[in-house]
Amino acid sequence: MTSVSMTVNGKPVSGDVEGRTLLSSFLRDGQGLTGTHVGCDTSQCGACVVHVNGQAVKSCTMFAAEAAGAEVTTIEGMANADGSLGTIQQAFQDYHGLQCGFCTPGMVMSAAALLAENPSPSEAEVRHYLEGNICRCTGYHNIVRAIMAASGQEVPAVAAE
Amino acid sequence: MPKDSGIGASSKRREDIRFLTGTGNYTDDINLNGQAYVAFLRSDVAHGTLNGVDSSAAAGMPGVVRIFTGADFEGVGGLPCGWQVTDRHGQPMQEPAHPVLAQGKVRHVGDPIAAVVAETAAQARDAADAINADITELPAVVDMSAALAEGSPKVHDDLTSNLCYDWGFVEENKDAVAAAIDGAHHVTTLELVNNRLVANPMEPRVAVGDYAAHNGESTLYTTSQNPHVIRLLMGAFVLGIPEHKLRVVAPDVGGGFGSKIFHYAEEAFCTFAAKAIKRPVKWTSTRSEAFITDAHGRDHVTKIELALDAEGKFLALRTDTLANMGAYLSTFSTSVPTWLHGTLMAGNYTTPLIYVNVKAVFTNTVPVDAYRGAGRPEATFQLERVIDKAAREMGIDPVELRRRNFIQPDQFPYATPVAVEYDTGNYDATMDKALALADWDGFEARAAESAANGKWRGRGVNSYIEACGIAPSALVGQLGARAGLYESATVRVNATGGLVVMTGSHSHGQGHETAFPQVIAEMIGIDESMVEIVHGDTANTPMGMGTYGSRSIAVGGSAMVRAAEKIINKAKKIAAHLMEASDADVELANGEFTVAGTDKSVAWGDVCLAAYVPHNYPLEDIEPGLEETAFYDPANFTYPAGAYICEVEVDPGTGQVSIERFTAADDFGNVINPMIVEGQVHGGLGQGIGQALLENCVYDENGQLVSGSFMDYAMPRADDLPNFTVDHSCQTPCTHNPLGVKGCGEAGAIGSPPAVVNAVVDALQRGGKDVTHIDMPLSPSRVWSAMNS
Numbered sequence: 001m002t003s004v005s006m007t008v009n010g011k012p013v014s015g016d017v018e019g020r021t022l023l024s025s026f027l028r029d030g031q032g033l034t035g036t037h038v039g040c041d042t043s044q045c046g047a048c049v050v051h052v053n054g055q056a057v058k059s060c061t062m063f064a065a066e067a068a069g070a071e072v073t074t075i076e077g078m079a080n081a082d083g084s085l086g087t088i089q090q091a092f093q094d095y096h097g098l099q100c101g102f103c104t105p106g107m108v109m110s111a112a113a114l115l116a117e118n119p120s121p122s123e124a125e126v127r128h129y130l131e132g133n134i135c136r137c138t139g140y141h142n143i144v145r146a147i148m149a150a151s152g153q154e155v156p157a158v159a160a161e
Numbered sequence: 162m163p164k165d166s167g168i169g170a171s172s173k174r175r176e177d178i179r180f181l182t183g184t185g186n187y188t189d190d191i192n193l194n195g196q197a198y199v200a201f202l203r204s205d206v207a208h209g210t211l212n213g214v215d216s217s218a219a220a221g222m223p224g225v226v227r228i229f230t231g232a233d234f235e236g237v238g239g240l241p242c243g244w245q246v247t248d249r250h251g252q253p254m255q256e257p258a259h260p261v262l263a264q265g266k267v268r269h270v271g272d273p274i275a276a277v278v279a280e281t282a283a284q285a286r287d288a289a290d291a292i293n294a295d296i297t298e299l300p301a302v303v304d305m306s307a308a309l310a311e312g313s314p315k316v317h318d319d320l321t322s323n324l325c326y327d328w329g330f331v332e333e334n335k336d337a338v339a340a341a342i343d344g345a346h347h348v349t350t351l352e353l354v355n356n357r358l359v360a361n362p363m364e365p366r367v368a369v370g371d372y373a374a375h376n377g378e379s380t381l382y383t384t385s386q387n388p389h390v391i392r393l394l395m396g397a398f399v400l401g402i403p404e405h406k407l408r409v410v411a412p413d414v415g416g417g418f419g420s421k422i423f424h425y426a427e428e429a430f431c432t433f434a435a436k437a438i439k440r441p442v443k444w445t446s447t448r449s450e451a452f453i454t455d456a457h458g459r460d461h462v463t464k465i466e467l468a469l470d471a472e473g474k475f476l477a478l479r480t481d482t483l484a485n486m487g488a489y490l491s492t493f494s495t496s497v498p499t500w501l502h503g504t505l506m507a508g509n510y511t512t513p514l515i516y517v518n519v520k521a522v523f524t525n526t527v528p529v530d531a532y533r534g535a536g537r538p539e540a541t542f543q544l545e546r547v548i549d550k551a552a553r554e555m556g557i558d559p560v561e562l563r564r565r566n567f568i569q570p571d572q573f574p575y576a577t578p579v580a581v582e583y584d585t586g587n588y589d590a591t592m593d594k595a596l597a598l599a600d601w602d603g604f605e606a607r608a609a610e611s612a613a614n615g616k617w618r619g620r621g622v623n624s625y626i627e628a629c630g631i632a633p634s635a636l637v638g639q640l641g642a643r644a645g646l647y648e649s650a651t652v653r654v655n656a657t658g659g660l661v662v663m664t665g666s667h668s669h670g671q672g673h674e675t676a677f678p679q680v681i682a683e684m685i686g687i688d689e690s691m692v693e694i695v696h697g698d699t700a701n702t703p704m705g706m707g708t709y710g711s712r713s714i715a716v717g718g719s720a721m722v723r724a725a726e727k728i729i730n731k732a733k734k735i736a737a738h739l740m741e742a743s744d745a746d747v748e749l750a751n752g753e754f755t756v757a758g759t760d761k762s763v764a765w766g767d768v769c770l771a772a773y774v775p776h777n778y779p780l781e782d783i784e785p786g787l788e789e790t791a792f793y794d795p796a797n798f799t800y801p802a803g804a805y806i807c808e809v810e811v812d813p814g815t816g817q818v819s820i821e822r823f824t825a826a827d828d829f830g831n832v833i834n835p836m837i838v839e840g841q842v843h844g845g846l847g848q849g850i851g852q853a854l855l856e857n858c859v860y861d862e863n864g865q866l867v868s869g870s871f872m873d874y875a876m877p878r879a880d881d882l883p884n885f886t887v888d889h890s891c892q893t894p895c896t897h898n899p900l901g902v903k904g905c906g907e908a909g910a911i912g913s914p915p916a917v918v919n920a921v922v923d924a925l926q927r928g929g930k931d932v933t934h935i936d937m938p939l940s941p942s943r944v945w946s947a948m949n950s
Contacts, residue, residue: 020283034190035183037415039363040448044871047363075183089181093173096840100670101180102363102415108181123884130879134871136363136416137670139847139909140879142840 004068008033009077017064023057024048026064027074035075035105039134046133049106049113050074056113058132075105078112088112088150095155097146099137107133111147120151167683168900171836174675176668185413188367188384193441196369197226199431200285201444202275202292203453204267207301207525207864208314211263211294214275219291224284227438228292229276229430231264237433240424241398242490243390245641246499246521249329254521256325257317259489261399261426261433267296268316268488269525270866271453273426278434278442301525301864305462305483308522316488316523325486325495325521330503331579338516341477345468349551354936355539357460357485357858359874360532362669364415365446366455370431374439378406381432385411386421386667387707390644392699394424394492400433404699407432411697414669418848419531420455421669422709423492427454452869457858458532460485461498465543473557475566477514478506480543484521487528494530495521500640501536501628501710507577508544509588509624509802510566515578525864531709533848533910537627545623545915549922550933559919560596563624564589574896581628583800585893586828588624595622595804595826598886604808607821608927616810618821619924623805625912628798629904630715630895635794647794648712649703650721652728654787656773658687658766662724663695665705666717670844671906672837673713677721679833680900684725686751687765703790711904714833715799715895722899723791731783735768738779799895799903803827807916811924816945818854818921824886825912830894830903838905842887845909851877852910853917857938875938 005014008031015030027033027050036059039047043061050059051073078086085093088111098104107130114121114129121129126147127140135143149155164170179185202214216228240259247253263274274294279285302308302316308323316323329335342348369382379402385391388409395409396402414421427444434442446454461482468477484498503517552559567588568575575583596602604620611618631637634645651663662677678692695701705717729749736754737744740761748755752765771778772787808822825842832838855875859867868874894901914937921939925932930948 018283028190029192033183034187035185037187037364038189039365039415040871042448042870042872044876045363045448075181079182085178085181092181093177096174096836098177098180099672099840099844100363100416101176101185101413102187104180105183124880127878127880134363134876134878136361136418136848136876137844138840139843139845139850139877139885140882141843141847141885144879144884 002065004065006067006070006072008072009074019063019065021064022060023062023064023067024059027059033074033076037102037105039102044134045103046106046110047103049109049133051109051113056110075108078108091146091150095142095146095149097138097143103133103135107135107143111150114147115151120153123148166689167679168833170679170834172675172679172689172834174672176672176674187364187413187415188369188382189445191369191382191412193369193371196441196443197278197280197438198282198285199276199278199434199442199444200282200289201273202289202294204263204270204272204274204296206267206296206298207270208299209267209296210299211265211267211274211296213295215293215295216275219277219288222284222288222291224280225288226278226280229262229434231260231262234261237261238399238401240426240429241394242495243492243643244496245643246326246328246495247641248326249332254326254495255320256490257320261429269527270864271527272488276430278438282445303524303526303860303862303864305485305522305524308524309520316525323523325523328499328519330517334514334578335516338477338479338514341514342466342468342479345476346471347469347555349467349547349554350464351547351550351934352464353543353546353934355459355461355463355542356852356937358458358532358852358856359452359858360418360420360455360458361876362416362418362420365448365451366421366425366427367445368428368431369441369443370435371441372436372439378408379432379436380408380410381428382410382412383428384414384421386414386417386669386709388667388697388699389665389705390707391424391428395429395432399429408700411667417669418533419458419535419709423456423530425454449870453527453866456491456528456530457487458529459539460529461539463543465547467547467551469551469555473555473562473565475510475512478512479516480506480518482519484519485526485529486521486523487526488523489528491528491530494528496642497531497536502540504579504581505537505540505626505628506544506579508541509568509626511568513578526860533845534907535710537907538911538914541625541911542915545625546918546934549919560592560622564592581798584797584896586800586802587891587893588802590891591802591826591828592624592804594888594891595806595824598826598888599806599808599822599824601806611810617813617924617928618808618810619920619927620806620808621916621919621923623912623915623919625805626800626802627907627911629711629801630795630799631710631712632798633795644706645794646706647792648716648720649705649790649792650717650724651703651788651790652721652724654728654769654772656770658769659691661693661695662721663702664717664721665702665707666713667696667708671708671713671841672834676714676834676837677718680718680722681725684729685749685765711906714900714902715898715904716793716795718900718902719795719898720791720793723793724789727789727791728787731787732768734779734783735771736763739763739768739771739777796897799830799898801827801829801903801905801908803908803912805912805916807920809917809920809924811921811928811944813928813948816941816948818939818944820850820883823883825909826888826891827905827908828891828893829889829905830892831901832889833902835889838889839887841905842909843885845907846885846913847877847882849910849913850882850917853914853937853939855881855938
């Protein structure tokens with residue numbers, strides 16, 4: 001066991017971890033931040049995406065010890081200071097970009113990383129960027145629309161009638 | 162003008178707030194005081210004799226609390242099958258035992274052999290890996306035809322063969338169908354595979370067992386679509402726990418698609434072990450484990466023959482199907498290739514004579530059960546593929562051939578020759594809508610453009626029907642179901658006017674917490690925010706059968722309406738008393754009770770308060786309080802239907818298929834929340850297109866799962882799918898439920914695969930290739946091989 005310290009959603013945290021403890025486990029089991037989800041064991045699904053020093057990272061693919069000293073942001077850190085939904089979160093609700101909610105934290109974190117590096121992506125760029133995030137519920141249609149809307153681009157209203 | 166509240170409004174989902182802020186409560190988020198963790202040792206061979214389990218080394222490893230093997234479960238029941246199919250000779254199906262942990266034999270890769278309970282998940286895994294299972298490997302039975310061949314090794318030694326049942330439907334029609342086919346002007350024959358799939362909800366399964374010594378109550382937290390069903394099956398058939406001593410909780414569940422209907426060994430294990438060690442026991446599946454333990458879907462091999470007259474009228478239809486059951490009978494496995502498949506073979510058409518034969522086969526593979534659509538995608542795929550082939554053979558436009566055979570609007574209710582009676586429908590209307598939205602007439606211009614870019618463009622159409630809202634209990638009882646299939650709701654009105662609806666339906670993505678209140682709000686004329694939905698806990702909801710088969714709003718919603726009607730009737734009596742009027746004259750609208758022809762009124766909230774503070778109250782006639790329960794057992798299935806059109810481009814150099822347009826025009830009857838309905842269709846389309854182009858569950862000849870991870874099993878990604886054009890404006894409301902709803906959860910997965918394959922075949926034909934069928938998934942290599950063979 002070694003002690004590891006980092007900043008998570010602006011707060012300093014620390015805990016004892018084994019060498020093999022994954023960042024996803026540290027966040028979920030150690031810090032009780034269960035918004036970060038684990039949907040696979042081969043780094044494919046992206047439900048566990050968090051930001052480490054501003055970069056989107058699959059937290060199941062990084063040891064907790066590797067994140068020592070890092071600034072980590074999880075889905076729990078994405079709301080506005082007053083507790084209201086952030087822009088991307090609100091767009092996901094407005095455009096029905098989630099159903100069961102399990103992939104959603106990773107989708108929101110990936111979307112945030114995309115919009116940080118490409119503030120006005122094309123639809124094709126959004127779809128390509130989400131290659132590492134699997135959703136089984138939505139067929140991606142409304143996720144793509146939500147991200148386009150969150151970027152400030154025109155998106156048709158949800159539902160035909 | 163769209164509504165902003167009530168039935169028909171696209172109300173935003175209230176459950177989204179917790180899912181978007183990371184505050185959902187999924188089963189893996191539940192951690193109980195003193196909890197231990199379980200890891201399973203699973204068979205790494207498909208078939209073998211289990212000679213013994215040596216756990217002596219593992220027992221001494223750090224953190225190990227206890228190790229369980231099959232011997233610990235000798236006095237415990239096996240996992241039950243919920244549907245007994247009777248074969249064409251009147252005999253019951255062969256039904257093997259399904260132990261919680263393997264006893265004597267292992268029958269598929271992933272079959273659980275032993276379980277380690279330890280202080281941490283990692284310690285449990287480490288110790289499980291140190292257990293030595295002595296297995297003598299046996300030849301694996303993988304291919305269904307080989308499994309039925311004389312002399313094949315048997316998956317279950319105590320059964321007569323690997324044949325679970327040989328089902329004929331309708332058996333009495335067999336000879337007439339044969340005669341009609343023999344004498345027909347034209348017969349189109351097609352042999353096809355409905356590829357094996359893995360449901361893969363993004364949340365892997367989890368089970369947490371708990372036992373309270375002070376009152377002897379067991380609690381299971383589990384990723385289930387139907388907690389009451391799990392309580393009944395596990396309590397009554399496996400562990401022998403009376404239902405009043407067993408609570409099953411399915412909190413937020415991260416998708417199901419059928420795979421979380423069934424009662425699994427891990428649920429029984431955690432409940433059993435928690436009582437044995439007097440500590441909570443938690444199991445969290447890895448994705449790798451999910452691939453070898455979650456029930457798989459589809460896996461049919463079919464020959465279909467369609468007989469037509471010279472004008473293209475369908476005269477008779479005959480199908481022969483081998484359906485894979487896997488190594489054991491999962492909960493509803495036996496019903497899928499039979500009653501959920503054979504009964505849909507009429508499709509949208511007037512085919513007078515139909516005979517369906519299904520042989521269900523045991524193999525050394527993971528059990529196969531319902532996956533989104535369950536039987537209906539298999540029926541629709543073969544029917545809509547053979548119709549397309551017939552159209553090509555006879556030189557009739559595929560849309561026209563379908564139209565010539567559509568059941569007409571004035572023919573409803575329409576009794577098909579395969580036991581079901583469609584209540585309503587208008588198949589030309591959805592076809593017209595789909596053709597218009599897809600710009601069918603503009604296709605040639607787009608095809609020319611594709612050709613200019615070196616691509617072959619093709620289009621495929623299909624028309625589907627499904628049976629949802631399962632089901633009339635009396636009917637399914639006759640057909641072999643070992644359960645009733647009603648749904649329940651308790652509506653509790655609080656003294657201050659708010660309502661809580663406790664439903665047996667379960668939401669795992671469908672948005673019940675938003676859509677169900679829309680119905681209540683509409684009925685009473687109050688704000689949706691005054692209604693709360695409680696589901697997923699047997700301790701505080703009435704006995705219900707859960708959510709699958711697109712049944713929630715049709716059956717669960719109807720139960721809620723019936724309970725709400727009782728509430729309103731009672732509230733009117735209270736209001737009549739308060740207004741000194743006759744209750745027959747009392748009307749309720751916009752949250753206010755009025756007396757016709759007078760200016761008297763009393764608010765909803767005042768009546769609710771009176772019910773709980775009955776100072777001025779008709780106590781002689783009615784009890785205080787305002788809480789009612791209803792159980793709703795439907796009179797019939799519902800029959801959503803629609804027309805789907807897919808337009809593809811095929812790259813002749815590589816065989817790569819890209820979907821350029823996809824249009825879905827569905828008739829779901831009345832719609833409660835259009836936004837949610839469209840989302841359900843999008844998701845179904847994603848899974849159906851995934852089946853058609855990408856997904857394939859593959860075993861090698863030794864029974865090893867080759868596609869056992871997301872690196873090997875091609876889940877659709879965002880850039881594999883197009884934007885969808887969906888429409889639900891063609892509405893022929895269901896005539897036998899109070900909401901006139903039909904269900905929308907599976908349509909996309911049912912209607913899309915044949916549209917995709919029809920489109921690809923069309924593209925290849927337009928490219929000059931005489932290809933009449935390619936088995937799914939239409940990967941570049943399969944398409945390229947087909948066009949170059």
